[in-house]
Amino acid sequence: MTNPLGSQQRPLRAAMIGSGPSGFYAAENLLHTKDMQVQVDMFEKLPAPFGLVRYGVAPDHPKIKNVTKIYEKVAEQKGFQFLGNVEVGRNISVDELRQFYDVIIFATGAEKDRKLGILGEDLPGCHTATEFVGWYNGHPDFREEIFDLSQPIVAIIGQGNVALDVARILGKSVDELKNTDIARHALEALAESKVKEIHIFGRRGPAQAAFTPVEIREFAEFADCNCIVKPQDLELNESSRKELEDPDNAVRKKNYEILLQLSQKKHEPKKRQIIFHFLKSPVEICGAKHLDKIIFEKNILVGNPGEQKARGSGEREEIRCDLLFKSVGYRGIPIKGLPFHDQWGIIPNQHGRVADSEQIYSGLYAVGWIKRGPTGVIGTNKPDAEETVKMIMEDLPHLRPCKTPDTEALKKLLQRYEIRVVSFADWKKIDAAEIERGKESGKPREKFVKVSGMLGAI
Numbered sequence: 024m025t026n027p028l029g030s031q032q033r034p035l036r037a038a039m040i041g042s043g044p045s046g047f048y049a050a051e052n053l054l055h056t057k058d059m060q061v062q063v064d065m066f067e068k069l070p071a072p073f074g075l076v077r078y079g080v081a082p083d084h085p086k087i088k089n090v091t092k093i094y095e096k097v098a099e100q101k102g103f104q105f106l107g108n109v110e111v112g113r114n115i116s117v118d119e120l121r122q123f124y125d126v127i128i129f130a131t132g133a134e135k136d137r138k139l140g141i142l143g144e145d146l147p148g149c150h151t152a153t154e155f156v157g158w159y160n161g162h163p164d165f166r167e168e169i170f171d172l173s174q175p176i177v178a179i180i181g182q183g184n185v186a187l188d189v190a191r192i193l194g195k196s197v198d199e200l201k202n203t204d205i206a207r208h209a210l211e212a213l214a215e216s217k218v219k220e221i222h223i224f225g226r227r228g229p230a231q232a233a234f235t236p237v238e239i240r241e242f243a244e245f246a247d248c249n250c251i252v253k254p255q256d257l258e259l260n261e262s263s264r265k266e267l268e269d270p271d272n273a274v275r276k277k278n279y280e281i282l283l284q285l286s287q288k289k290h291e292p293k294k295r296q297i298i299f300h301f302l303k304s305p306v307e308i309c310g311a312k313h314l315d316k317i318i319f320e321k322n323i324l325v326g327n328p329g330e331q332k333a334r335g336s337g338e339r340e341e342i343r344c345d346l347l348f349k350s351v352g353y354r355g356i357p358i359k360g361l362p363f364h365d366q367w368g369i370i371p372n373q374h375g376r377v378a379d380s381e382q383i384y385s386g387l388y389a390v391g392w393i394k395r396g397p398t399g400v401i402g403t404n405k406p407d408a409e410e411t412v413k414m415i416m417e418d419l420p421h422l423r424p425c426k427t428p429d430t431e432a433l434k435k436l437l438q439r440y441e442i443r444v445v446s447f448a449d450w451k452k453i454d455a456a457e458i459e460r461g462k463e464s465g466k467p468r469e470k471f472v473k474v475s476g477m478l479g480a481i
């Protein structure tokens with residue numbers, strides 16, 4: 024008789040694809056499941072773990088990155104292995120992995136930007152927030168990006184927290200950034216920045232803005248940059264007023280109060296300005312060979328409280344600018360061998376079980392942004408991971424055990440493919456080397472921005 028999956032003799036073997044928050048919360052959950060023996064092997068395409076905590080969270084928000092200490096504790100647990108520098112779908116296929124694992128959990132995040140869907144958005148001078156964020160955070164894929172910061176006017180489309188991150192990094196002085204873990208190349212380029220005006224556009228009104236109070240509050244405090252919110256832009260229609268009275272909208276109410284305070288602020292002249300615009304949608308991005316202006320349509324809000332939609336008023340205005348960052352949401356990247364919901368940019372699933380309209384894909388699961396889309400903060404991935412692990416436990420009696428329950432055999436296969444697998448101990452060496460490199464410039468770390476640099480530090 025064969026040993027049941029999860030028993031001492033035959034631990035459940037889980038491949039976690041992705042090492043961001045959702046991957047670590049799901050791993051922690053699996054390893055802590057009562058009366059279950061589990062082996063979690065976490066695959067990460069980069070040699071460095073932690074996903075957007077390392078490559079998304081802004082460098083001037085170091086406290087948020089402390090969450091990695093929790094993930095390190097998970098990585099130290101018996102039954103956990105990190106296999107960095109392995110991209111699933113490219114270096115090894117999902118089918119191949121199935122031979123070594125009873126379940127595969129996709130925690131691959133949402134790495135691509137949504138498009139605006141308007142004319143001109145791919146003109147030179149137009150960038151995605153992902154490119155800029157990856158660049159200042161030292162992501163190897165974005166090291167070579169070039170942003171023309173010799174331009175005085177920059178537009179940012181979108182008003183979520185990521186758009187605010189982009190505005191803050193552009194608006195802050197070098198002194199405010201130099202002791203963070205911002206990539207050296209970015210700090211050097213920002214030191215030469217000639218940017219004077221940073222315009223942030225939202226299609227809805229100030230009562231519907233998608234940022235959070237902690238993020239917007241910071242805009243009152245920059246050393247060399249004023250934040251301009253025009254009082255007339257804060258006038259609300261009846262439905263918006265009602266929305267803010269709803270106790271469920273406490274966050275939005277707080278946002279609105281902070282915007283009101285910002286609008287009443289008296290400003291000393293400073294080097295830069297960040298200017299908020301509400302109720303404006305871009306309709307065309309113009310330029311012969313390079314972006315030189317954006318045409319917006321003014322919107323009005325229509326509908327009942329809580330259901331208001333932005334509708335074009337027909338009135339247009341334009342802004343001249345040479346640099347644009349689009350920050351209107353993210354979508355996942357399809358992985359060969361898995362279904363993909365193209366419209367939502369996620370792996371289709373039922374509470375974490377990979378499933379399309381025709382079938383449930385036994386043994387395959389999703390968690391985090393690739394499961395639910397790019398919403399919520401780091402902590403939101405915790406309950407999300409609990410749900411996925413619950414589905415795995417419910418399915419356990421019906422799972423087909425893999426043929427080769429052996430990580431060493433898998434590693435041999437990767438070796439044959441000439442993949443240099445990075446272990447967690449290897450990563451700790453990269454980590455230590457980065458911290459050491461940061462010391463001379465008073466930074467918490469100086470990241471390696473090339474994969475070869477990371478591998479060289481091991």
Ligand SMILES: Cc1cc2nc3c(=O)[nH]c(=O)nc-3n(C[C@H](O)[C@H](O)[C@H](O)COP(=O)(O)OP(=O)(O)OC[C@H]3O[C@@H](n4cnc5c(N)ncnc54)[C@H](O)[C@@H]3O)c2cc1C
Nearest residue numbers: 041043044045067068074075079111131132391392400401
């Ligand atoms: C710019 C930005 C700033 C943010 N700032 C904050 C903040 O300040 N505070 C906060 O609470 N939340 C913040 N968030 C949200 C938070 O980062 C997300 O909630 C969280 O990272 C989502 O976790 P995830 O594990 O689903 O995805 P991710 O963190 O994106 O992790 C996915 C991982 O999978 C890896 N991967 C992808 N494909 C493969 C593959 N085929 N094979 C192997 N590995 C693969 C990626 O390299 C990555 O490491 C921010 C998000 C962004 C975009």
